[in-house]
Amino acid sequence: MPILNATGVSKAFGGLKAVSQVDFHVAEGEILGLIGPNGAGKSTLFNLISGAIPLDSGTIMFDGVKISGKKPDKICRLGIGRTFQTAQNFAGMSLRQNVLMGALFGKKGQSATQAAADVDEILDFVGLTELCDKQVSDIPLAYQKRLEVARALATKPRLLMLDEMMAGLNPTEVAEAMELVEKIRNSGITVIMIEHVMKAIMSICDRIIVLHHGQKIADGTPQEVSSMGTVIEVYLGQ
Amino acid sequence: MNTNISRGRLNAKKIAPPGLSLLALILLSLLPIFVTDYTIIKINSIISFVIIAVSWSIFSGPTGYISLSTAAFYGLGMYASAILGNHLPLPLVMVISGIASFIIALIIGVITLRLRGVYFTIFTFGLVELLRNLILWLEIKFSGTRGRFVPSVDFQQVFYCILGTLAIILLISYLIKRSRFGLALIGIGESEDAAAHIGINTTLVKVLGFSISSFAVGAVGAAMATRTNYIDPGIAFNMLMSFMPVLMAIFGGMSTIPGPIIGAAVFAYLEELLITKVPEYFMIIFGAIMIIAILFLPNGLTGIAGKLFKRRKGAGKNANT
Numbered sequence: 055m056p057i058l059n060a061t062g063v064s065k066a067f068g069g070l071k072a073v074s075q076v077d078f079h080v081a082e083g084e085i086l087g088l089i090g091p092n093g094a095g096k097s098t099l100f101n102l103i104s105g106a107i108p109l110d111s112g113t114i115m116f117d118g119v120k121i122s123g124k125k126p127d128k129i130c131r132l133g134i135g136r137t138f139q140t141a142q143n144f145a146g147m148s149l150r151q152n153v154l155m156g157a158l159f160g161k162k163g164q165s166a167t168q169a170a171a172d173v174d175e176i177l178d179f180v181g182l183t184e185l186c187d188k189q190v191s192d193i194p195l196a197y198q199k200r201l202e203v204a205r206a207l208a209t210k211p212r213l214l215m216l217d218e219m220m221a222g223l224n225p226t227e228v229a230e231a232m233e234l235v236e237k238i239r240n241s242g243i244t245v246i247m248i249e250h251v252m253k254a255i256m257s258i259c260d261r262i263i264v265l266h267h268g269q270k271i272a273d274g275t276p277q278e279v280s281s282m283g284t285v286i287e288v289y290l291g292q
Numbered sequence: 293m294n295t296n297i298s299r300g301r302l303n304a305k306k307i308a309p310p311g312l313s314l315l316a317l318i319l320l321s322l323l324p325i326f327v328t329d330y331t332i333i334k335i336n337s338i339i340s341f342v343i344i345a346v347s348w349s350i351f352s353g354p355t356g357y358i359s360l361s362t363a364a365f366y367g368l369g370m371y372a373s374a375i376l377g378n379h380l381p382l383p384l385v386m387v388i389s390g391i392a393s394f395i396i397a398l399i400i401g402v403i404t405l406r407l408r409g410v411y412f413t414i415f416t417f418g419l420v421e422l423l424r425n426l427i428l429w430l431e432i433k434f435s436g437t438r439g440r441f442v443p444s445v446d447f448q449q450v451f452y453c454i455l456g457t458l459a460i461i462l463l464i465s466y467l468i469k470r471s472r473f474g475l476a477l478i479g480i481g482e483s484e485d486a487a488a489h490i491g492i493n494t495t496l497v498k499v500l501g502f503s504i505s506s507f508a509v510g511a512v513g514a515a516m517a518t519r520t521n522y523i524d525p526g527i528a529f530n531m532l533m534s535f536m537p538v539l540m541a542i543f544g545g546m547s548t549i550p551g552p553i554i555g556a557a558v559f560a561y562l563e564e565l566l567i568t569k570v571p572e573y574f575m576i577i578f579g580a581i582m583i584i585a586i587l588f589l590p591n592g593l594t595g596i597a598g599k600l601f602k603r604r605k606g607a608g609k610n611a612n613t
């Protein structure tokens with residue numbers, strides 16, 4: 055049974071159909087890639103799933119529960135974590151405090167001692183332990199993106215959505231990020247990732263969905279998707 | 293920023309602020325024995341400004357949602373005093389006014405706190421105007437008058453009532469700073485999107501925070517109304533009252549509890565001094581001080597104090613090595 059199931063999801067901004075009649079599912083334990091040209095509606099789709107913006111029509115089910123129409127905090131507590139295309143961190147806090155926020159609020163009835171212990175573990179997991187007392191503004195972009203991942207992990211998600219976590223990273227950092235994504239999946243968390251870095255997408259995703267002008271134009275394994283004519287035309291071949 | 297949430301240990305640093313406040317409050321409560329009546333009246337006014345500035349900073353400080361609604365709740369408090377003052381003792385009038393302010397703030401919060409940033413500020417600004425005109429209309433329509441008399445209350449009693457309110461709001465402010473609720477408010481101020489997506493019910497936190505920061509304003513309005521014997525909607529809903537806490541908190545620094553306290557006290561004292569000593573130049577000097585504060589003291593008076601303190605500590609460390 056898929057962990058996430060979306061049917062007929064649509065969102066328009068004024069006359070612009072940012073996402074239109076999209077059906078898709080995410081299987082438990084997979085890494086699903088979401089690709090498409092700029093403005094295709096990828097981030098909007100994340101916003102619709104996470105509850106950041108309300109959908110115009112359609113339904114999204116997570117683990118058998120209807121989440122479309124719910125607020126982001128409820129959806130988070132049901133088990134969906136996310137990062138943002140432009141990193142959204144608590145800039146005035148240290149890295150540790152950022153992750154602690156996720157641990158304290160991400161699940162109901164989390165004790166402060168348990169949260170603090172979880173934070174140490176997660177900082178170690180993403181490789182931020184050494185920097186944990188620094189302020190967000192004092193660390194490079196690559197780490198800010200990783201911090202967002204850490205904060206989302208602290209909410210103990212079952213599904214994690216990563217919005218261009220590799221954008222702006224150098225090749226070494228991209229390799230590290232890929233390793234981290236696989237580690238996350240191996241820890242039992244399902245992942246959806248939006249990415250423009252083709253090498254990363256093709257090598258770590260189990261399945262890829264292609265959006266174009268708000269519509270889903272392809273859905274399959276990396277090999278299938280990369281050999282489809284339409285995909286090559288709108289995206290890969292450009 | 294000090295969240296204190298991950299460490300359970302008690303230490304001197306933690307007990308010091310509430311301990312010192314308690315001591316200061318006890319000393320303050322002895323004041324009427326030593327000073328003249330005139331001084332008590334002045335002190336009442338200073339303390340009421342401290343309460344208002346601390347209240348304002350509870351919500352607007354961490355979230356950055358600048359509220360200009362103080363005059364609305366202060367004015368409602370004044371009307372509570374005018375209407376109920378003949379029938380009920382002042383402490384009870386203050387409690388009723390506080391509860392009414394809390395509930396009205398809840399309702400306003402539900403309506404307005406989906407507005408972000410400057411739209412929220414503009415709405416709260418409009419709220420004061422709305423209430424002023426609404427009450428003016430109600431008065432003319434139903435009681436046939438423009439204004440009302442406020443029963444006067446002995447200013448020593450007013451002093452103790454205000455001091456009690458100060459103790460309550462300081463305690464609340466302190467507890468919030470140390471709680472998860474306080475962290476949620478800070479999170480909203482730092483990034484509302486991030487806060488919502490890690491499980492913080494941002495609407496609930498904002499509405500509650502706004503209400504908590506409003507009730508003491510209503511209570512103080514009721515107490516302070518007793519020193520004027522006549523109010524009308526123009527006097528009660530005076531926009532200046534909305535700007536005062538903002539300026540005071542900026543002046544003192546709003547990220548710590550002492551910030552707005554010191555800001556309000558210094559500010560209210562300065563205002564008093566300038567009005568009596570150089571009334572012609574009062575507004576000019578006052579304005580100049582504000583501009584200097586905004587330009588050169590990004591973290592207010594307590595910001596400089598903090599910096600000086602850090603430098604001294606740093607110097608001490610170097611000397612030891």
Ligand SMILES: Nc1ncnc2c1ncn2[C@@H]1O[C@H](COP(=O)(O)OP(=O)(O)OP(=O)(O)O)[C@@H](O)[C@H]1O
Pocket residue numbers: 067070072090091092093094095096097098099139
């Ligand atoms: N809140 C919004 N209000 C109005 N228009 C929006 C909003 N969010 C997105 N859009 C528009 O919807 C379209 C899809 O945007 P979206 O951010 O989802 O694209 P994307 O696929 O993530 O692109 P990119 O690869 O550049 O991040 C764009 O034309 C964008 O301008």
Ligand SMILES: [Mg+2]
Pocket residue numbers: 096097098139
């Ligand atoms: Mg995007």
